[in-house]
Amino acid sequence: MTAIKNQMKLSFMSIPENVPLARVTVAAFASQLDFTLEDLEEIRVAVSEAVSNCIIHGYKNDPNYTVSIICTVFEDVLEISIEDQGVGIEDVSQAMQAAFSTESDRMGLGFTFMQSFMDKLNVESSLNKGTKVTMVKRPLDVAAAALEES
């Protein structure tokens, strides 16, 4: 088990105005690792997508619920977990397909961006219990060095 170097927890009401708060706060926390500006922009997009999903899909735009984020630094890796206690996803693999959206005028690209911009993405969901998205990213030079070693 890798030791935790730093951790942050953030909980907020499920209103759209908290989406920018979430992405800015997580990016600020992430900046303690050696991420490039492009990496930090990717983290901002991934967090924005995950939190928007909690509000739109998990809680069906009901503001009276809570979205929780835990960010953890393990050595040189950032793990972000974003959780709601909403309706859950019936079919996670279908939801993760590009261009699938249950809402019109949305692109169904949320999970695609999370997958493209983060190194790992894991989605756990139970109907009427909620959804937890866990994303992992490590700075590029660290990732390259690890690849060379293997």
Place this chain on the structure above:
Amino acid sequence: MIKLSFSNNKKTTIVRVAGELDLVAADQFRNEIDAAMEKNCSDNIIMNLNGVRFIDSSGLGVILGRYKKIKMRGGKMALVSAPVQVKRILELSGVLNIASSYETEDEALQAM
């Protein structure tokens, strides 16, 4: 919060967008553009994205929604001077495969 400013050139509405195109901005972005196009009876739209600091799929969804609406009426959509990080998201989403991208509003206007 986003700031939108509009001008018209014949049947083309030009919208200059500043701010972050996310879930907070999506409704305002959609409603103001639809109202401006309706008021001017526009066929085409040019979106100047020079002032956009952030975009995610909520913002992209509105752009795509306007594209579908305009296309159904036989009009055109062009995107102008998107900053690098915004352009990257537009490319990844495939929006740039359907809407043309230009450096300046004049270039986009000539293509309308």
